[in-house]
Structure formats: structure tokens, C-alpha cells
Amino acid sequence: MTDPVPLTGRQANRLITVLRHGRDLDVAATELGIDLRAVWARAQTDTRLAIALAGRDPDVLGERGRTLRADYLRLLALGLSPGRAELILGISGAGAWRGDDPTFAAACDAVSATSPPGAASRVMRQRAKVRHHGSMARLPSGGCPDGRGEGLGHDFAVVAGVPKFSGAGSRTRVDGDPPGVDRHGLRGRRAGSAAHSPQAPAGGGTLTDG
Known part of the structure; x- marks a missing residue:
């Protein structure tokens, strides 16, 4: 067909x-x-x-409010918060709708109850809890408590069930790579820092200024 x-x-x-x-x-x-x-x-x-x-005139005044309520419920069903749904729709009267219409309020609660937050929301709440307990200030630059610098990207991977990766950004190591070399051939910190460290002179002498 x-x-x-x-x-x-x-x-x-x-x-x-x-x-x-x-x-x-x-x-x-x-x-x-x-x-x-x-x-x-x-x-x-x-x-x-x-x-x-549906058998109604779409151009009467009351249909505008009904359409906004339908769109508001749709956004709640997609997992957005009430405040963000209002921002998307450019309105600020959803609270009044709930107060004036118990049936609509019950519909909002029912829709929200069946829409669990996404992975990003759970991660943000977890990080906010860490910050609340005063631990965030002691974290390394990557934001990971164990110091591996995995940060938020690793959090998303764990929540989404993606296999764990190491390092920051897109650097990864796989079994069989030489120590200190990531999947893209970039040297790790230890190898990189050695290239810039002062070398002892030949013959076992010591380094002196000048």
C-alpha cells in the first residue's frame, strides 16, 4: 500500500x-x-x-487554554519538571490551573508519577548531594572522588550502563596497549612528564645552575 x-x-x-x-x-x-x-x-x-x-471549533477562545494544558501534560509525560514545562510553553499559570481544577491536578500528578527522571537528572542529584556534604571542594579537577579524572562523562556512562572507561575526554586504553599509551597513541601523564624532566649529564655528574 x-x-x-x-x-x-x-x-x-x-x-x-x-x-x-x-x-x-x-x-x-x-x-x-x-x-x-x-x-x-x-x-x-x-x-x-x-x-x-474531536468535534469542537478550534478557533474559539477556550481552546487556546485547553491546548496549553494538553501540551503541559505532554511535557510532564516526557519527564520534564513543571517549571521547565512552563518555560517551554511560555506560561506561568500552571499552578493556578491545578488550584482551580482538581481533576487537572490529579492528571498532572498521575503523568509525573509514570515519568521517571532521566539519567542526567539522577547524576545531577548525586553530584549535588556530594557538594552538599562538602566533599566537592576536595575532589581533583576531573571531579571524581578516586582521582582518576573521569568526571561527569563517567557518571553518565555508569548510569546508562556503558562499559567503564578510564581517563578524561576521549582517551581510552585497551588490553594489549603498552603501559602509559592510550588507544589513540597518546602518552599518559607519567610518560609525558618524563619528556620534560631534566636529564642527568653523562658520566654520573650532577646538574648545576648556569
Whole structure:
């Protein structure tokens, strides 16, 4: 079965108009020469069409608030916090919605309860707990308590179940590499520091200034 021709904006507006006047969807689609599969596909991203398919006028004033509430619940279902959902939608009245409508408040709580936070949120909370106990100031530059410099990238890898890696950035070692050499052929700190350390002169003499 071939995919239907996508619905254009003009076709969607014409369909909304006839639906708004009470016309049956199947009859309207036939009269306009529209494939119903194209209607379903368009309604995934066209909020006005989705409202018209629900049997309501998408252009009345009350539908704007209803659409915002639906989008707010969708963002909560994706795991975003209430505050961030408000920032994305450019609103600040979600708290009032909850206070005025116990059913909506219950829906928000139910959606949030089924949306566990992502790995990043868990990692941030763990690091904030370490900072709260005053340990962060004593961590090395990489931010890892054991001093290996793995930092936040390692935390994400552990939470996501990725095999542990060593070192910072993209440097990794695998079995069989010479000591002090990472997977990309870069020398480790010990080898690198030796290249810049002063060398004893031949014959067992000592170094002197000047």
C-alpha cells in the first residue's frame, strides 16, 4: 500500500471548516478528495485539525487554554519538571490551573508519577548531594572522588550502563596497549612528564645552575 499524499495547509483548513459546520468526517473527506490516512498523519502535528476531529471549533477562545494544558501534560509525560514545562510553553499559570481544577491536578500528578527522571537528572542529584556534604571542594579537577579524572562523562556512562572507561575526554586504553599509551597513541601523564624532566649529564655528574 502506497503512502497517502500529505495534506496541505489549505486542504486542512477546508476540512476544519466543513467539520466545524457539523459535516461527517467520512463524507467531508470524500467530497474534498482527501485520504483519511493523510488526515490522521496531519493531525499528529496540526492541533487545530485534531480539535476539529474531536468535534469542537478550534478557533474559539477556550481552546487556546485547553491546548496549553494538553501540551503541559505532554511535557510532564516526557519527564520534564513543571517549571521547565512552563518555560517551554511560555506560561506561568500552571499552578493556578491545578488550584482551580482538581481533576487537572490529579492528571498532572498521575503523568509525573509514570515519568521517571532521566539519567542526567539522577547524576545531577548525586553530584549535588556530594557538594552538599562538602566533599566537592576536595575532589581533583576531573571531579571524581578516586582521582582518576573521569568526571561527569563517567557518571553518565555508569548510569546508562556503558562499559567503564578510564581517563578524561576521549582517551581510552585497551588490553594489549603498552603501559602509559592510550588507544589513540597518546602518552599518559607519567610518560609525558618524563619528556620534560631534566636529564642527568653523562658520566654520573650532577646538574648545576648556569
